[in-house]
Structure formats: C-alpha cells, structure tokens
Amino acid sequence: xxxxxxxxxxxxxxxxxxxxxxxxxxxxxxxxxxxxxxxxxxxxxxxxxxxxxxxxxxxxxxxxxxxxxxxxxxxxxxxxxxxxxxxxxxxxxxxxxxxxxxxxxxxxxxxxxxxxxxxxxxxxxxxxxxxxxxxxxxxxxxxxxxxxxxxxxxxxxxxxxxxxxxxxxxxxxxxxxxxxxxxxxxxxxxxxxxxxxxxxxxxxxxxxxxxxxxxxxxxxxxxxxxxxxxxxxxxxxxxxxxxxxxxxxxxxxxxxxxxxxxxxxxxxxxxxxxxxxxxxxxxxxxxxxxxxxxxxxxxxxxxxxxxxxxxxxxxxxxxxxxxxxxxxxxxxxxxxxxxxxxxxxxxxxxxxxxxxxxxxxxxxxxxxxxxxxxxxxxxxxxxxxxxxxxxxxxxxxxxxxxxxxxxxxxxxxxxxxxxxxxxxxxxxxxxxxxxxxxxxxxxxxx
Amino acid sequence: xxxxxxxxxxxxxxxxxxxxxxxxxxxxxxxxxxxxxxxxxxxxxxxxxxxxxxxxxxxxxxxxxxxxxxxxxxxxxxxxxxxxxxxxxxxxxxxxxxxxxxxxxxxxxxxxxxxxxxxxxxxxxxxxxxxxxxxxxxxxxxxxxxxxxxxxxxxxxxxxxxxxxxxxxxxxxxxxxxxxxxxxxxxxxxxxxxxxxxxxxxxxxxxxxxxxxxxxxxxxxxxxxxxxxxxxxxxxxxxxxxxxxxxxxxxxxxxxxxxxxxxxxxxxxxxxxxxxxxxxxxxxxxxxxxxxxxxxxxxxxxxxxxxxxxxxxxxxxxxxxxxxxxxxxxxxxxxxxxxxxxxxxxxxxxxxxxxxxxxxxxxxxxxxxxxxxx
Numbered sequence: 001x002x003x004x005x006x007x008x009x010x011x012x013x014x015x016x017x018x019x020x021x022x023x024x025x026x027x028x029x030x031x032x033x034x035x036x037x038x039x040x041x042x043x044x045x046x047x048x049x050x051x052x053x054x055x056x057x058x059x060x061x062x063x064x065x066x067x068x069x070x071x072x073x074x075x076x077x078x079x080x081x082x083x084x085x086x087x088x089x090x091x092x093x094x095x096x097x098x099x100x101x102x103x104x105x106x107x108x109x110x111x112x113x114x115x116x117x118x119x120x121x122x123x124x125x126x127x128x129x130x131x132x133x134x135x136x137x138x139x140x141x142x143x144x145x146x147x148x149x150x151x152x153x154x155x156x157x158x159x160x161x162x163x164x165x166x167x168x169x170x171x172x173x174x175x176x177x178x179x180x181x182x183x184x185x186x187x188x189x190x191x192x193x194x195x196x197x198x199x200x201x202x203x204x205x206x207x208x209x210x211x212x213x214x215x216x217x218x219x220x221x222x223x224x225x226x227x228x229x230x231x232x233x234x235x236x237x238x239x240x241x242x243x244x245x246x247x248x249x250x251x252x253x254x255x256x257x258x259x260x261x262x263x264x265x266x267x268x269x270x271x272x273x274x275x276x277x278x279x280x281x282x283x284x285x286x287x288x289x290x291x292x293x294x295x296x297x298x299x300x301x302x303x304x305x306x307x308x309x310x311x312x313x314x315x316x317x318x319x320x321x322x323x324x325x326x327x328x329x330x331x332x333x334x335x336x337x338x339x340x341x342x343x344x345x346x347x348x349x350x351x352x353x354x355x356x357x358x359x360x361x362x363x364x365x366x367x368x369x370x371x372x373x374x375x376x377x378x379x380x381x382x383x384x385x386x387x388x389x390x391x392x393x394x395x396x397x398x399x400x401x402x403x404x405x406x407x408x409x410x411x412x413x414x415x416x417x418x419x420x421x422x423x424x425x426x427x428x429x430x431x432x433x434x435x436x437x438x439x440x441x442x443x444x445x446x
Numbered sequence: 447x448x449x450x451x452x453x454x455x456x457x458x459x460x461x462x463x464x465x466x467x468x469x470x471x472x473x474x475x476x477x478x479x480x481x482x483x484x485x486x487x488x489x490x491x492x493x494x495x496x497x498x499x500x501x502x503x504x505x506x507x508x509x510x511x512x513x514x515x516x517x518x519x520x521x522x523x524x525x526x527x528x529x530x531x532x533x534x535x536x537x538x539x540x541x542x543x544x545x546x547x548x549x550x551x552x553x554x555x556x557x558x559x560x561x562x563x564x565x566x567x568x569x570x571x572x573x574x575x576x577x578x579x580x581x582x583x584x585x586x587x588x589x590x591x592x593x594x595x596x597x598x599x600x601x602x603x604x605x606x607x608x609x610x611x612x613x614x615x616x617x618x619x620x621x622x623x624x625x626x627x628x629x630x631x632x633x634x635x636x637x638x639x640x641x642x643x644x645x646x647x648x649x650x651x652x653x654x655x656x657x658x659x660x661x662x663x664x665x666x667x668x669x670x671x672x673x674x675x676x677x678x679x680x681x682x683x684x685x686x687x688x689x690x691x692x693x694x695x696x697x698x699x700x701x702x703x704x705x706x707x708x709x710x711x712x713x714x715x716x717x718x719x720x721x722x723x724x725x726x727x728x729x730x731x732x733x734x735x736x737x738x739x740x741x742x743x744x745x746x747x748x749x750x751x752x753x754x755x756x757x758x759x760x761x762x763x764x765x766x767x768x769x770x771x772x773x774x775x776x777x778x779x780x781x782x783x784x785x786x787x788x789x790x791x792x793x794x795x796x797x798x799x800x801x802x803x804x805x806x807x808x809x810x811x812x813x814x815x816x817x818x819x820x
Contacts, residue, residue: 017483024511027504028486028495033460046484073486074462091484116468136469137462311469315529318459376456 001084003042006063010045010086013055018046018092029070029087033134035324035373035384036078036408041068041087048092050167050175050213057211058173060086060438067171068440069207071111071142074134076325077406079146079206079443090141093213096120103189105164107216110141115311126219129156133314141212146404147203151270151310153361154246155253158403159217160203164191167214168202171434176210178202188216201429206405207440209433223272226253227282228303230268231295236336238292239265243360244332245288250362251281256303257358258317260339268303320353320372324384326391328400331364341394342369349387352380367400405444414445447540448501455498457532464490464524464534471743473771475527477750478517478757481767487514490524490534497541507550515541516552517764519757520633521714521750535719542635554760555634562631562643567624568594568759583653587617588692591651591659593666594626595789603662603789606816607689611660613819614696618660625650629665632673634756641678644669648682659686662812664716664788688716689812690725690787694732701818703735708814709781710738711772711795712748713788726787726811733818741775749775753790769798776806787811 003021010019020026021043030038042065047053060067066085073080080087090111098107099121106128108117114128114135121127132138132150140159143150147160156162165179165188178198181188191199202212233239243255252269259266271281289295306313330338339356346354346369357368369391373380392409395402396416402409417423423445430437430446448455464475474480476489486492496515499505518538525534545551551559561570590611592604604620611618625647628640651659661667667688674680708730716722723745730738743749752758752768773795776784784806786792795808 020485022508022510024496024499024505024508024514025485025487025492027499028492031460033462044485072462072465073460073491113466113468116466119469134461136467137465309470312463312527312529315459315461315463318461319457319530321457322459374453374456376452 001042001063001065006043006065009059010043010056013059014045014047014052018048020044029073030081032076032078032080033074033322034076034078034408035322035381035388036081036406039078039081039083041082042084044087044089046089046092050169053088053169053211053213054173054175056086056088057169057171057438061172061436064436064438066438066441067211069141069145069211071139072113072134072137074137075142075146075404075406076323077404077408079404079406079440080142081407088211090139090213097214099124099126099219100187100189104219105189105216106219107188107214108140110213110215111139114138114140114143121219122222125222127222128217128219129162130159132159135311136315140215140217144203144215145206145212149359149361149366149403151254151256153254153359153366154250155272157361162217163199163203163215164188164218165216166199166202166212168210168212170210171436171439181216204403206443208430208443208446210439224274225278226270226272226307227278227300228268228270228307229300230266230298230303231289232298233265233267233292233295234263235292235294236260236265236339238295239267240332240335242289242292242295243267243358243365246285247360247362249284251285255360257360260356260358268306270303270307317355318372321374323370323372324388326369326388326395327404328367328395328402329361329364330367330398330400334398335365335367338367338395338398338400341398342367342391345387345390345394346371349383351383351387407442410442410445447543448497448537451533451537451540452501454533455494455501455537457530458491458494459530460491461529462491463527463529467527471747472523472527473743473749475524477521477523477752477768477771478519478764480771481764482517485514487511488517490528493518493538493541494532494534497537500541500544507545507548512545512550512552515545516555516634516756517761518755519714519750519752519768520755522718523747523750526718526746539633539635542633543637544635546635551634551636552756552760555636555756558634558756558759559631559636559639562626562628563639565624566626566643566646567598568626568630569598572624584619585655586619587656588658588660589651589654589656590618590620591625591627591661591666591670592620593661593663593789594624594630595793596663597622597624599793600789600810603792603810603812606810606813607662610812610816610819613816614700616696619654621650621654623650627666627669629669629673630756632669633754641680644674644678644680648680651682651684656684658692659684660689660692661686662689662787662789662810664688664713664720665790668715668720688722688725688787690716690722690729693815694729697729697815697819698732701733701815702820704733704814704818705735706783706814707737707739707781708783708785709741709776709779710744711741711751711776711784711786711791712745713786713791714748714750714754716787717748718746729811729815730785733814736814739779739781741779743775751791751794753794758790758794765794766798766801769794770802773798773802773804773806777804781806783807783809783814785809785811785814
C-alpha cells in the first residue's frame, strides 16, 4: 500500500484535518472498552456526511483496504479494531436530523451520543425505547450494528427492535435507505414495507455489510410515572422464575439483575406508565414475588438513586478494571445452568474479580459475565484470556446467542455455526455485497 | 513522575465518559475537545493512553503529540466526571513534568519560562509603561500579590483591590513590581523553573514582612498556599488567603445596593482544584440588590474558560472557542455580568466578548465589591 497516496486520497474526501496516520493518534484507536489485544490501523478517518462515507468506501474498495467503523469506542468485543486498515470514526456525524412527533420517530446521524439524544428528547417530552448502559459514550450507529440492548429490555426488547429505518453505505459505496425510505418519495416512518427488511441486514452485522450513517428510531411520550423498587433473593431458581413471570406478563420496562452471587441475587424492577397503570403493575409484580419465600423487599430508595444518575453510575462498576465480557442470550430455563457453568470456568482459572449479571428480555435473558483486571496486571489478563474462549464455547454449546460479537466471538461462532445454512447464507451475502472483503473483515466471523 | 502514578494510569477503564455529556449540567466534559479536530488523543481517554505510552516508551514524542498533550487546560472536569475516579489532573500534570524533563516543551511555553527567568513576568519586559515600580517596602499587615497576569493584563483588578482595601482601612501594600508565583511554569511541567520563580518572588514578598499574603488569583493562591510547602519544600510561614476567604467579615454591613444580575464563573483552580465554590457566592450574596444566577454548568460541573494549562498562550483559537462557549451559558441565563476571580478567566472572557460582540460584561469579584462600597 502506498500510504502517502491513500492519505492524500482520503484527505481529498474529508479534508486533511479529518484523516490521520500519526502513530501517536493511531495508538489511541488500537483498542475499545474491552480486553481484545491491540490492533494498529494505518489510518483513522472522520467523515462528516454519508456522502463522504460513500467516497471513502469506494476508495477502499478500489484499493482493497479494509475499513472498520467505530462509534464511541465503548463496546467490549473488539468490533471497531483494524489491523493495517482504516478506522472510520463516525463521531463527527452527531446531528439530530428530525424529531417527528407525527410518526413518533427520531432520525439521527450515526455518531451522536445517546445521552445527548435522550436529553434533547426528554426536554421535549419524549424518550427512546432502549438506552444502552454505555450511553455516555455510545452511539446509535454502533449500537444498532451490534445490536445492543439496554434499559428497557422487556418493554422495548433490543435496539434493533426500535429501528424504523436506516441509511447505510455498502462496501461499493452505494447508499441504501431501508423501510419506507426506500421509496424516494417517502420519509422513514415504517420498517416492514416495499420488500424484504433490509434494515435487518445491517442490524447485528457489526459493519461487515456496510456502514450505518443514519438511523430512524421509534420514540415514546415520556411516561407520567417511573417507579423502581429493589428485591434481594437467595435462591437463583426462584429469582429466574420471578423474572420469567414478570417478563412474560410484560409488567415492567426492565428488570436489572446487577448482582448474582452464590447466596444473593439483587434485582431492580422499573415500571413506567400513567399512575394507575404503574400502581396496578406493581400490585401484580409484588403478588408474583410474594409467592416465593425469602425474597427481601428493599424498597425504592436504592434503585431510584441509581436511576437518577444511571448513565454515570453504569461506569462505576468498572472501578475494578477493564472487563473481559461474555454476554449472550439464553431462554429462561437455561439461565441457572449457565450461571453455574460460567462461574465454574472463572473459578477454575482463578479469576480474582468477576461479576455475574442478568438483564431479562421478554423471551429469556441476557446473561453477563464480567472479568475485571487492570491492564498492568499481566497475570490476571492472561487468566482472563484463557477463560474467555472456554466460556464462549460453553455458552454456544448451551445454545447461548451473543449479540455483540466483534472479533472476540468470531472464531467460536464459525466453529459452532460454520456448517449451517445460516452461516452459508451470511457468507453468501457478504460475498455478494462485499466482493473484495473490505468491510470490517474478521467481525462476527465474516 | 508518571511512574509514581502507574497504578492510577492503569485504572482507566477506557469507558469514554470523559468526552461529551450534554446531560445534567455538563456539556463537554473536555472543554477543548469540540474546538480541536476531535481525535481520541484530544480528550482524557486518549491522553491517559498517551501518558502511559510516554511512561513505557511506546511512542516517539513528536511536536504534534506535544500539541495534543498541551491542548488540555488541566481543568479537571474529566476527573470530576470519571466514574472510576482516575486522578486525571495529577496524571496530566505528571505527564508534562516528564515531557519537560526530557526536553519536550512547546516553544511558547519555553519562551514564557525565559520571560519569567529574565523579567519575572510571563509577559517579558514591561515596555514603556511606568508607574508600577516597587514601592518602598515596609512592614504591612496585608501584602496584596496580584501576580503576572493581573498586574499586566487586568490592571482594573489591581486598582479595585487597592481601593477596596483602602476603604476597609486595611494596612496593606501592593507588590507592584513584577513577580511570578511560578504556577504557569509548574502547570506546563517546568517545576524547577517554577521553584526559581518562587524563590525570587518570596524574597520580594518578605521585604514587606506581611502577616497575610492576599491574592485575587486562584493559581497564585494554590501555589503559594499549597504547592510551595507540599511539593517544592518551601516553608515561607506566611498565611496566604484568597480574597474570597479574606473579605467576608470585613465587608459585611458595609455594602451598598447594586442592581445587577450576575452569574458566577467558577475558575477551575478555585473550584475543582481547591473546592472553593461557596466562598465567592457568599460574598456576592452579601451585596444588596445583586441577583446571583447560575449557568447551565456550575460549581463541580463548571465549564472551563479555556485559558488554563498554558492553552491561552499556545492555542489562541481553542482558548477563544471555549471562552465563547462558556460566555454563551452566561448569555443564556440572562446575566448582565459574568463574575470571576481569576485573571486568566477575566482576560480570556474580556477579549472574547469583544471579538464575538457579546452583550456581556466581565467583572472580577473585587470590582463588584468595590463598586458596592461607597
């Protein structure tokens, strides 16, 4: 690769101030929020428009240079890393393009941070469905590409479920609007229309099929009442039964289970709606909980305090260090087994500090294992790196399905899924859309 | 220096919460980031990584990297809003100390150090202006130490302070001759040069044998009060007070009415570095008729003016951009006056108000108090 030639061509597209090959800047783009080993890109480029993204991808396709999109760099699985290619950072694309109170949708550029978006909406009496726990740094483009989950998992499910339409750039530079916006005479207001759901192609593809540059998400009137209360249980099976019953009856916005220890399961419920609705839902939730002996009612104070500063507080759990994360969905019936299995692997490897958590969905739950270390602690890092593959293999063997895969899950997905029609179809789509394999090669396993 | 902070450097979890918020009274956690091209290395997360790289010899230190290091105002807003409580201010200062020790400075900061060494002022020789020669030293109760920026660039503050002390019947003198406290050299990493400045200035101060050294500059206050004894091993034994600590009892009951809507800009050193949020507000509230209103970002969340850390000297456009951003917060709360008690903030706001054509006045705390006492 003639680096000067590539630099000059990129600079022609975005302006010289928005492209760099300075080693000291590249260093700061070698990792994300997780434990994947560093990878050095050759360039970082910061486009300001969809059209600039298209020109960058055309150039990359012409010169066969891999491109890895990056939002806030706050995911944990190495999805935004690049080995010798271009990291395409979307943070300059940070505008709210339209708040449409007629259709209940908000259209944003890919690189706006969630907190900024949510603050603007809240001031106007609206909210989005899914708020990621990393909302301070995270962006919709990246969150949809994973696709992420967050506060609101039971009522609103995942960020993918909130997508009404996307604008994305294909590896060849073509610009695609999905859903109703596929009609050049229409805006983005409906997802499943005209033809197959092309938004689904990009949701979860982690940039392997293209770069999301704009997203239209559903928004909802800010609820009249938001109420939280906390419980502590001591029997994991009982706790999971409670989560299932609450979730299947759709009684909450979300259940958060931030602490799962052998003898303690701490969980918060968040109920939203009008006052009568919230009170009614609470009665039903409490009736479900009362069926199980030994569940302690801890009241609203703790979770309400957390909720007030929720975006900030989510960062505090990383005081113990950067986390190797193994997160995946499982049906309710498998959650207990998974908790013990993950714990056994972490204990066997002698992991010093770890956390187990659940964030239930309507049909099951996200199961989370976080293994903390400070980067200077090479011994602990090595233990985590040994535990991670075992945990991912075990999770997939149990039927676990990760949402955020990045480079961390890629070899394991290929190993477990490689001989399936699903995998062959993913590969076929990849080949059709990205014949030169420039788009984020290595993520997902593509 | 960085080596001592190795554990703290490794505490950074790379969450990225130190970039922008636009939530709960915090717009930009890093005030300068929006006025730079916006690379990772231009806010705290990337800077911590580069500090680590410097400590571990991972990268070549280039002029461009130095610029990114020195575009930080050391405002400590990132530290205040770091969920894992990394001591970012300390790390970024230690980084500068190590860089400077290895001979890596910005040319403009080297020039400032030379100015201080030769002329005892950041700003070099005085030019043609007279009237600021040393008064005949005598034993005084209070020696007002204005500091370089106040005495050269904010003369109205010197005059207001002298007028005020006179009206209050204080036995005082003003150290009118050039004397740098050393803080600007300290914060740009040149600690040994800062100590030389400290020695020179203390020698001048001691000629007055003061009971109290009074400052209107939080940086002078911090270095005289804390950094000399704690970090430079200088025990001068004189009580040091910032005006906001010294004046409350003296002015109480003597303040006349001022029909003024004022917002208080917390200087980063006075606020986040020293925790003095209430003292100046208390003084302003003593003025009858004065309405004190708060900006979107205040107290612990206060946005920096953009001048600190050597940024105003080295990066004029960034510094001005940050100042205008902050001034727009003052405009938004419909204040007539943005008040502060830091000469760097004062100067940066004053020049930016002029450039941006804003309908806003900047006043030092002592100017307001002086106006309120007939």
